[in-house]
Amino acid sequence: MSWIDDPQFRADAPFGPQTLPYGVIPAGIAVRVGDQALPLRPLADHFGPRLGELVAADSLDPLLAAGRPVWSELRARVVELATAVSAPRGASLVGLDDAVLPFRVADYVDFYSSRHHAENVGRIFRPDGDPLLPNWTHIPIGYHGRAGTVVVSGTDVVRPSGQRKTPEGPVFGPSQRLDIEAEVGFVCGGPVRSRLTPSQAADHVFGVALVNDWSARDIQAWEYVPLGPFLGKSFATSVAAWITPLEAFAVARVAPPHGDVLPYLVEEKPWGLDLALEVEWNGVRVSRPPFREMFFSFAQQLAHLSSNGATVRPGDLIASGTVSGPSRDERGSFLELSWGGTEPIALDGVERTFLEDGDTVRITATAPGEDGSLVGLAEVVGTVRPVDER
Amino acid sequence: MSWIDDPQFRADAPFGPQTLPYGVIPAGIAVRVGDQALPLRPLADHFGPRLGELVAADSLDPLLAAGRPVWSELRARVVELATAVSAPRGASLVGLDDAVLPFRVADYVDFYSSRHHAENVGRIFRPDGDPLLPNWTHIPIGYHGRAGTVVVSGTDVVRPSGQRKTPEGPVFGPSQRLDIEAEVGFVCGGPVRSRLTPSQAADHVFGVALVNDWSARDIQAWEYVPLGPFLGKSFATSVAAWITPLEAFAVARVAPPHGDVLPYLVEEKPWGLDLALEVEWNGVRVSRPPFREMFFSFAQQLAHLSSNGATVRPGDLIASGTVSGPSRDERGSFLELSWGGTEPIALDGVERTFLEDGDTVRITATAPGEDGSLVGLAEVVGTVRPVDER
Numbered sequence: 071m072s073w074i075d076d077p078q079f080r081a082d083a084p085f086g087p088q089t090l091p092y093g094v095i096p097a098g099i100a101v102r103v104g105d106q107a108l109p110l111r112p113l114a115d116h117f118g119p120r121l122g123e124l125v126a127a128d129s130l131d132p133l134l135a136a137g138r139p140v141w142s143e144l145r146a147r148v149v150e151l152a153t154a155v156s157a158p159r160g161a162s163l164v165g166l167d168d169a170v171l172p173f174r175v176a177d178y179v180d181f182y183s184s185r186h187h188a189e190n191v192g193r194i195f196r197p198d199g200d201p202l203l204p205n206w207t208h209i210p211i212g213y214h215g216r217a218g219t220v221v222v223s224g225t226d227v228v229r230p231s232g233q234r235k236t237p238e239g240p241v242f243g244p245s246q247r248l249d250i251e252a253e254v255g256f257v258c259g260g261p262v263r264s265r266l267t268p269s270q271a272a273d274h275v276f277g278v279a280l281v282n283d284w285s286a287r288d289i290q291a292w293e294y295v296p297l298g299p300f301l302g303k304s305f306a307t308s309v310a311a312w313i314t315p316l317e318a319f320a321v322a323r324v325a326p327p328h329g330d331v332l333p334y335l336v337e338e339k340p341w342g343l344d345l346a347l348e349v350e351w352n353g354v355r356v357s358r359p360p361f362r363e364m365f366f367s368f369a370q371q372l373a374h375l376s377s378n379g380a381t382v383r384p385g386d387l388i389a390s391g392t393v394s395g396p397s398r399d400e401r402g403s404f405l406e407l408s409w410g411g412t413e414p415i416a417l418d419g420v421e422r423t424f425l426e427d428g429d430t431v432r433i434t435a436t437a438p439g440e441d442g443s444l445v446g447l448a449e450v451v452g453t454v455r456p457v458d459e460r
Numbered sequence: 461m462s463w464i465d466d467p468q469f470r471a472d473a474p475f476g477p478q479t480l481p482y483g484v485i486p487a488g489i490a491v492r493v494g495d496q497a498l499p500l501r502p503l504a505d506h507f508g509p510r511l512g513e514l515v516a517a518d519s520l521d522p523l524l525a526a527g528r529p530v531w532s533e534l535r536a537r538v539v540e541l542a543t544a545v546s547a548p549r550g551a552s553l554v555g556l557d558d559a560v561l562p563f564r565v566a567d568y569v570d571f572y573s574s575r576h577h578a579e580n581v582g583r584i585f586r587p588d589g590d591p592l593l594p595n596w597t598h599i600p601i602g603y604h605g606r607a608g609t610v611v612v613s614g615t616d617v618v619r620p621s622g623q624r625k626t627p628e629g630p631v632f633g634p635s636q637r638l639d640i641e642a643e644v645g646f647v648c649g650g651p652v653r654s655r656l657t658p659s660q661a662a663d664h665v666f667g668v669a670l671v672n673d674w675s676a677r678d679i680q681a682w683e684y685v686p687l688g689p690f691l692g693k694s695f696a697t698s699v700a701a702w703i704t705p706l707e708a709f710a711v712a713r714v715a716p717p718h719g720d721v722l723p724y725l726v727e728e729k730p731w732g733l734d735l736a737l738e739v740e741w742n743g744v745r746v747s748r749p750p751f752r753e754m755f756f757s758f759a760q761q762l763a764h765l766s767s768n769g770a771t772v773r774p775g776d777l778i779a780s781g782t783v784s785g786p787s788r789d790e791r792g793s794f795l796e797l798s799w800g801g802t803e804p805i806a807l808d809g810v811e812r813t814f815l816e817d818g819d820t821v822r823i824t825a826t827a828p829g830e831d832g833s834l835v836g837l838a839e840v841v842g843t844v845r846p847v848d849e850r
Contacts, residue, residue, distance in 0.1 A: 177608045182687060203685055208630045209623055213687040214604035214694070218567045218773045230768035231655075233599055233722065240598045242722045242767070265621075289768065295593055297572060297603040298688020304604070305769040332623065332632045377632070378620035378679065378691040379847070383608045457769070 073157040076104030081439075084446020087153045088439040090145070091312035091448060092130060092277065094172040097164060099125050099133075101148055102312045102448065105166060108152065112160040117147055130173040130276075130313070134259030134384040138273045141259075145315055169311035171222040173257065176385035178220055178307065179375060180253070180283055181212035183366040185327075187394035187402060194410040195291075207328065210335075210366040210374045212391070215283070216304035220387065223280075223311045223450040229427060229457045230305035232289035244457045245286035247411065248425040251392040252349050252359050252402035252433045254447070255281035256368045257313055258386040264376045268337040271372035274382050277313035280347075280433050280450040281389045284308065287405055287424070309387065312448035319343055319445060322437035324362050331370070334377050341367035343437060345447065347393055349402065350432040354417050359393035359402040361435070427456040463547040466494030471829070474836020477543050478829040480535070481702035481838060482520060482667065484562040487554060489515050489523075491538055492702045492838065495556060498542065502550040507537055520563040520666075520703070524649030524774040528663045531649070535705055559701035561612040563647065566775035568610055568697065569765060570643070570673055571602035573756040575717075577784035577792060584800040585681075597718065600725075600756040600764045602781070605673070606694035610777065613670075613701045613840040619817060619847045620695035622679035634847045635676035637801065638815040641782040642739050642749050642792035642823045644837070645671035646758045647703055648776035654766045658727040661762035664772050667703035670737075670823050670840040671779045674698065677795055677814070699777065702838035709733055709835060712827035714752050716760070724767050731757035733827060735837065737783055739792065740822040744807050749783035749792040751825070817846040 072079065072087065080086045083104065090101045097109040114122035121144050124133045133144070151158050182188060185202070188211075192201030205211065221227075229248055233240045259276040266274065283303060290302025325340040345361035366374075368388060376382050392402040401407045404424055407415050414421035425431070432451040439445040462469065462477065470476045473494065480491045487499040504512035511534050514523045523534070541548050572578060575592070578601075582591035595601065611617075619638055623630045649666040656664065673693060680692025716732040735751035756764075758778065766772050782792040791797045794814055797805055804811035815821070825837040 177606055205625075205630075205682055205685065209683055211683065211687055211690075213690055214606055216567055216604055216770055217607065218776070219770050228769050232768045235595075240595075240722065242724055286768070292595055293599055293601065294686065294688070295595065296684065296688070297601055298684070298686070300601075300603055301764070301768040301770070304765075332630065334632055374691070375694075378622045378676070379618050379695040380606055380609050380691070386608070 072153045074103050076106050078104030081443040088443040089445050091314040093169045093312040095169050106163040137260035174385050175217040175220045175387050176383040178215040178217040178387045179212050180215045180389045181371050182391040183364050184394045185365045187392040190406040210371045213298045220307045226455045227306045227452045228455050230286050232301050234288035235292045247287035249285045249287050249404045250431050251283035253281040253389040255279045255389045258382050259384040262381045262383050264379050264381045266376045268369035268373045272369045275316050277315045279310040279313045280447050282308040282450045308450050308452045310448040310450040326367050328365050335370045341369035345435045345437045347435040359400050360395040361393050363395050425454050429454045462543045464493050466496050468494030471833035478833040479835050481704040483559045483702040485559050496553040527650035564775050565607040565610045565777050566773045568605040568607040568777045569602050570605045570779045571761050572781040573754050574784045575755045577782040580796040600761045603688045610697045616845045617696045617842045618845050620676050622691050624678035625682040637677035639675045639677050639794045640821050641673035643671040643779040645669045645779045648772050649774040652771045652773050654769050654771045656766045658759035658763045662759045665706050667705045669700040669703045670837050672698040672840045698840050698842045700838040700840040716757050718755050725760045731759035735825045735827045737825040749790050750785040751783050753785050815844050819844045
C-alpha cells in the first residue's frame with residue numbers, strides 16, 4: 071500500500087502508479103496521483119542534485135531539454151516515491167486546479183493521419199471525387215499551426231470571427247460552424263536533431279497529452295486553398311494539463327494499418343498506440359474515437375517532419391490529426407458526426423450540429439497498462455464563449 | 461560630421477544615420493553604421509537605466525517586448541549618439557561578421573500577397589484555370605511556417621530531401637527543384653494583443669528584415685494538397701541579421717493596389733512600402749522585385765492574422781510572400797524566372813533553372829528616406845550545401 075491516500079490512485083483507475091503524468095501547478099512541477107497532485111519541488115532533495123534542479127524548475131522546459139535517459143531516471147524515482155509505504159519527508163498532496171500550460175510550445179504541427187477522418191472529410195467536401203487524395207497513403211500529411219495560441223485545458227475558447235463565403239460575397243463575422251477535433255498530442259524533447267529514424271524519433275518524445283484542435287469550418291473552407299488552414303485553426307488549440315510519459319504506453323503499442331511505405335518511414339517496432347478516446351459534449355458522450363486505427367504513428371510523423379533536415383526542438387508539439395474510427399459513433403469531429411451539418415446529433419433531446427456559445431467539450435482517453443492496469447490521458451476540456459464586441 | 465569614420469555612413473548610402481538597423485554580434489546588441497557595427501552594451505550608461513538594460517541584453521527579445529514608445533525613445537537616442545561630433549565615452553566600431561539571429565522567433569507566418577507571384581504560380585501549375593483563386597483578392601492568404609528553422613543570413617542551406625512524385629510512384633531523395641523566394645519580413649513586438657486594426661498592427665511591428673524562404677518545389681508540389689506547404693519549406697528560412705526600424709520607412713509609404721476590402725482590412729493611412737529589392741545569383745543580378753506592387757500591406761496582414769482572436773507576440777515574424785512585379789526581370793523566385801523550369805536563365809553564359817549545390821543567392825533592398833536619403837535593408841544571403849549522406 072502506498073502512502074498516497076487517494077481512492078483513484080490504483081492500478082485499475084487512469085491515474086494510478088502506472089501513469090504518473092507531469093504537470094505544472096502554482097506550487098511548481100507536480101505529478102498527478104489519482105485526483106490529486108504531488109508537488110515535486112518540496113521533494114527535490116530526494117532526487118539528487120541534477121534531477122532535483124529539474125523538478126524544482128518553474129516549467130517542464132528544462133526537463134524536456136534533458137532527454138530520454140534523464141526522463142527514465144526521473145520516472146523510476148517518481149514511481150519509488152509515489153509507491154513508498156510511508157510518505158517521503160516533505161511530501162504533501164494538493165488539488166489539481168489551476169494547472170498551467172506546463173511547457174513553452176516551440177513549433178506546433180498538426181497531422182492528418184486518420185484514414186477514416188480524411189475519407190469522411192473528402193466525402194463531405196468533394197462528394198464526386200475520390201475521398202482520399204493520391205498523396206495521402208504515402209505521406210503523413212501535416213501542416214504548422216500557431217504555437218502562440220496553444221492553451222491549457224480549462225481555458226475558455228472565444229468564438230473566432232473571420233471571413234466566410236456567402237452567395238452575396240465574403241462577409242466578416244463570428245464563425246457559424248465552430249467545431250472540435252479530438253486529437254492526441256506528443257511533446258518533444260532531447261537534443262536538437264534532424265533526419266530521425268522512427269526509432270530515434272520515439273526517443274525524442276517525452277510524453278502524450280490530449281489535444282482539442284478547435285476549428286472554424288466556415289473560415290477554413292473559404293481560406294484554405296492553396297496554402298492550407300490558417301485562421302480557421304489559429305484562434306485556439308487546447309492541450310491537456312497533464313502529460314503522461316511515453317514509457318507508460320509500453321504495452322499499448324500496436325501496428326498501424328498502413329501497407330508499404332518508403333524506407334525512411336519503416337518502423338523497427340511499430341509505435342501505433344491502443345488509446346480509447348471519449349468525447350463528451352455538454353456531459354453527453356457523443357463519440358469513442360479509436361486511436362489504434364491511425365494510419366501513421368507519431369514516430370513516423372516525426373521521422374517525416376525531420377526528413378528534410380528540419381530540426382526537432384524541446385517543446386515541439388505534434389498532434390496526430392483528428393482521430394476517427396470506421397463507425398459513426400467513433401468520429402472525432404462534429405463536422406463528421408453531423409455529416410457536414412446535414413445530420414444533426416441528438417444531445418439531451420435537442421438536435422445539434424456545430425458548437426453554440428456556452429457549450430463544453432471534454433475529451434479523455436485510456437490505454438492498457440502493465441499487468442492489466444489502466445493508463446490514463448488527462449482530460450482536455452474547454453467552454454465556448456461569445457466573441458466580445460470591439 | 462559624425463564621429464563615425466566609415467565611408468558608407470552617409471545619407472545617400474543604405475546604412476547611413478537615416479537607417480541604423482539593430483542586430484546582435486558576439487559583443488551583444490549593435491547598430492549597423494555603414495559597413496561596421498556599433499556595439500551598444502559599452503554605451504549602456506548613455507541610455508539611462510531602463511533603455512540601458514535593454515541594450516545590454518544578449519538578444520533583442522526584451523527590446524521587442526518593450527513596445528513602440530520605448531522603440532521610439534531608443535531610436536532617438538541612438539541617432540543622437542551615432543551623429544554626435546565626438547565619440548561618446550566607451551564607443552568603438554567593430555566588424556559586421558558573426559552576427560547571430562537577433563531574436564527568438566515566436567511564430568513564423570508566411571503570406572502570399574504579391575498578385576503577380578500568385579498569378580504566375582497559378583499559370584505555371586494550373587495552365588487551364590483562372591490564374592487567381594476566388595479568395596485571393598479578399599484575404600491576405602498565408603500559412604504558418606516552421607519557427608525553429610529560421611536561420612540568420614550567412615547560414616549555409618543544406619539541400620533538403622523528401623518525397624517527390626515520379627511516373628513510377630513517389631521516391632525519397634534530395635530535392636531536384638530547390639528554389640528561393642525573395643520576401644520582406646516584419647518583426648513583431650509590444651504587448652500581446654489580438655484583433656488589431658491595421659493602424660494598431662503597425663504599432664506592433666518593430667522593424668523590417670529581408671527573408672529568403674527557400675523552397676523545394678518538387679517536395680511542395682507532391683505534399684501540399686490539401687493542408688498547404690510543409691516539408692517543401694520547413695528545412696530553412698533565412699532572415700537578414702540586421703533589422704531596420706519601421707520608423708525609418710516613414711516616407712516610403714505607398715497605397716497598396718487593392719480595391720475594396722472588408723472593413724477590418726481598411727487602412728487609415730496605407731502601409732504599402734516602396735522597397736526596391738535585388739536578387740543576385742552567384743553574383744549576377746537576376747531580378748529587381750518591386751515591393752510597392754504588393755496587394756496587401758503588412759498592417760493588413762497582421763490585422764487579418766489577429767482578426768480571429770489569435771494573439772500577436774513579441775518575436776512573431778511575418779513574411780510578405782514572394783515579391784514579384786509585372787515584368788520578367790521582376791520575379792522573386794526561380795520557379796517564375798524559369799517559368800517552371802521551361803525557360804532557363806543565362807547565368808554567366810550557362811543556362812540554369814533551379815539551385816545547384818554551391819550556388820549563392822543574395823537579396824538586398826533599398827527605400828527612399830527622409831530628405832532624399834536612402835534607407836537600406838541588410839542582405840539576406842545563403843549558399844546551398846549538398847545533403848549529407850546518413
